[in-house]
Amino acid sequence: MFGLLNLNKHAGATSRDVVNRVLRIVHPLKVGHAGTLDPLATGVLVVCIGSATKLIEHVQRMPKSYRGSFLLGRRSASDDTEQEVELLADAPEPSRAEVEAALPALTGEIQQRPPAYSAINVGGRKAYDLARSGAPPELPPRPVTVYSLTVVAYDYPELVLDIECGSGTYVRAIGRDLAASLGTAAVMSALERTAIGPFKVEEAVAPKSLTAENLPGHLLPAALATSALPRLDATPADIEELRHGRFIERAGYKAKDEIAVYDPSGALFALAKKRPSGKLQPVRVFA
Incomplete structure (x- = not known):
């Protein structure tokens, strides 16, 4: 039980609900998710x-x-339909050409203000807890990366976008800021995460379908998580050294590189970092 599950979360469930379902099957093993999805x-x-x-x-x-x-033409405190939605009076109806012309300003590395209803910590409390108590925090903008924005469909008032972005980006905030640049407001009414790196929604498994019997068959190699890292195919002697926390000699890696180390069978064995001495130090050993 050392691997990853690509799950297709359904609407209404929290990410924690999904983790708890898996945990009930694999307990006492640890379980965690990579990237929260709102209900x-x-x-x-x-x-x-x-x-x-x-x-x-x-x-x-x-x-x-x-x-x-x-x-x-709508707004809410959470920038989506989870909170009460207010219909704007006399809101403009931008054309598709106007919408598409506004997209480049929201791509690349941009400064984005997170929604008040978010899981960001503010003085030891979640921002959404403060917002629900009637004291929504003013969260400062922070840098995020939006690789692409594409209009899939537009029939006012509904706009459908395909979005590719980096970690920490709030899709609700993209809709909010796009609408603001067009002189109006917007709420997010639906969201599907279609991919994280190599994990595609077409290949994802419904959490409700998991059982103790079929879960191992859905488990994906942990190495998929490190596909972007430099690779080291270790010898049996390397494995023995790393297993005991000792450094190994290897050339060809850059300073401070984090390296995925594979054992002779091709399984992910450890993560290592190159130190100023030029040697590689194990920082995570999985076996």
Whole structure:
């Protein structure tokens, strides 16, 4: 039980609900997810089992793809339909050409203000807890990367976008800021995460279908989480040294590189880092 599950979260469930379902099957092993989806959202949720929970941050770094639906001419405190939606009076109705012309300003590395209803910590409390108590925080903008924005369909008031972005990007905020640039407002009405790196929604498994009998057959190699890292195919002697926390000699890696180490069978064995001495130090050993 050292691997990853590509799960298709259904609307209404929290990411924690999905983790708890897996945990009931594999207990006492550790279980964690890589990238929260709000209850409104559906799609890819990568769940890590056993020692693979140490790889969560690597999955979180992977590019993400979404299909989001937005309703223009509306606003809410959460920037989606989870909170009460207010219909704007005399809101403009932008043309498709105007919408598409506004997209480049929201692509690349941009400064994005997270929604007040988010899981960001503010003074030891979640922002959404503060917002629900009537004191929504003013969260400062932070840098995020949006690789592409594409209009899939537009029939006012509904706008459907395909979005490719980096970690930490709020799709709700993209809809909010796009609408603001067009002189109006928007709420997100639906969201599907269609991919995280190599994990595609077409290949994802429904959490409700998992059982103790079939779960092992859905488990994916933990190495998928480290596909972006430099690779080292270790010898049996290397494995013995790394297993005991000792450094090994290897050339060809850059300073401070994090390296995925594979054992002679081709399985992910460890993560190592190159130190100033030029040697490789094990920082995570999975076997």
